[in-house]
Amino acid sequence: RVHPWLAVNAPTDARVLAVEGWLPTDRMPEVVTLARERGAERIYVTGTERVFAYYIWPGERLEMDLGQPFTGTLSLDASGVGGGFRLLGDGRTLLEHTVTGPPQVFTTTVEDPVRDLELQTLPNGASPDAPQLFIKDLHVNGTDVHRRMRSLRRIRANGDTLTGTPTHAEAAAEALIAAGWPADLLVVRPVTDAEGGRSAANAQALAQAFRRDGIHAVDLVTLGVHARRSGRLLQRASGEEVQVGVISLADPECPAGTWWLQGSGWAKVAKELVALCRD
Structure with a gap:
């Protein structure tokens, strides 16, 4: 037994x-x-x-301080119910795409050093009571952003602020x-x-x-x-x-x-x- x-x-x-x-x-x-x-x-x-994985609600944004600037390959795996996302690096648009249906991987090359990332949702008229996007992972040069970042803030549409959850404990x-x-x-x-x-x-x-x-x-x-x-x-x-x-x-x-x-x-x-x- x-x-x-x-x-x-x-x-x-x-x-x-x-x-x-x-x-x-x-x-x-x-x-x-x-x-x-x-x-x-x-x-x-x-x-x-844990891996960088979050459900993102309408109007929510994620602010990430990576601590050390980086250049190279940035990739994001996202799925959703319409609308899309915009990923900024030090205020500059690095990725902007519409997301509908199953997971898609979006990739770009960052040539100028970037330290701060901001992920924004693009409006789609979805219900505010359900997530708009699911981010399965976010990598910088093949490394999960959770392993690189100094801090992460999740700011909801109503202004509420949550900390990120880079570990299973959080x-x-x-x-x-x-x-x-x-x-x-x-x-x-x-x-x-x-x-x-x-x-x-x-x-x-x-x-x-x-x-x-x-x-x-x-x-x-x-x-x-x-x-x-x-x-x-x-x-x-x-x-x-x-x-x-x-x-x-x-x-x-x-x-x-x-x-x-x-x-x-x-x-x-x-x-x-x-x-x-x-x-």
């Missing part, structure tokens, strides 16, 4: 939860419900860098807040250096935060068969002074009763078994 062994559920009933930020954002309402049912006083969330935090969890009861620990592996880096970031904040018991919320490995890594990083429990959310791609009937189930189980042997 390998699945229940990997997808372990062994909570400590701690008043603190830790969430792996790579969990799908549509599972965050479930996390918030779980936290409230358990009387959680705080949620810690961590995660490594994306998960945004989803938790949208699901109703108070921002002041959330501790975000982004990871930008995952040289030793993403799961291990996440565990180290959480352990450092626990030591700083005097946390001695925590329940880690993760997904499916990843639970045993994540719990082991977090316990190892935190040491004996922190009691680490694990809560495994059900994974539809690797269901407990029928995982062996799905290719994704075999892949996930095999991956976790190999990783446990390696770690």
